[in-house]
Amino acid sequence: MKNNSELYQFFLDKTWDLTEAWYKSLDKSDPSGVYASTDPDVINATKQQNYAFHKHISEIFIIDEEEFIARLETWILEVTQDEQHLKTPIHFILREFFRTQEQYLDLMDDFANLHTTYTQQEIDSWKRRIITTMDKVMIWFVEENHHFSMKRLQSQQEMIKELSSPIIVIGKKTALLPLIGDIDTSRAKYIIETSLYQCANKSISLLYIDLSGVVMIDTMVAHQLFQLIEALNLIGVKSILSGIRPEIAQTAIQLGLDFSKLTIKSSLQLVKDE
Structure with missing residues (x-):
């Protein structure tokens, strides 16, 4: 993959702005879950998780897919096992992944407008890279979320069994x-x-x-x-x-x-x- 440090730096410089814009436009009327929380600690943690994700995504322009996956794994495992995200319906989480993807595509248009030396083919190629990466990340997230949820459910069921037949x-x-x-x-x-x-x-x-x-x-x-x-x-x-x-x-x-x-x-x- 072609290394594009200029595009990487452009995305990296916008990471916190992306987080603030994302949270400001967030639909906070969800009946439950992390996005509906009014707890300052939960809100700050959610923003930091979002910010960390942006930093990871910025790296897709300078490293290959295998290295990207290795670096993102810690974030995936941390967020999928986060108690607040486990309380959040998965369709709410996917909705925010898609909204974040739209942010990246809009940011790519901003980059193209500021750097006219790049061809439309190059811009389209980077957009496809973003969409493909987000698709893989969302599938990965759902799989890990399901895996951990089932593991926790099994643990709870075993505990219930123990409590339901005590000597x-x-x-x-x-x-x-x-x-x-x-x-x-x-x-x-x-x-x-x-x-x-x-x-x-x-x-x-x-x-x-x-x-x-x-x-x-x-x-x-x-x-x-x-x-x-x-x-x-x-x-x-x-x-x-x-x-x-x-x-x-x-x-x-x-x-x-x-x-x-x-x-x-x-x-x-x-x-x-x-």
């Missing part, structure tokens, strides 16, 4: 497993794995499994619950079920599930009173 120690070798909400096959499998591990790790010999927070259960989940109780028995842990709601009891009868071999209490209060 609570209530005595020297006694613990409680309170189950709340819907239990599907995936969650039932997770409960089995974590309960066995935690009971063994905490030297539990008696586990109360409370179902008062569960409103629905199917045959597959019920069988997995039985598997949990059998597996606990194999590692020396006795299980007691409590809090089976009337609707679950009715469903169990309709499904032909056999609870006769299990120790069952109507509520945790009865367990406590004993």
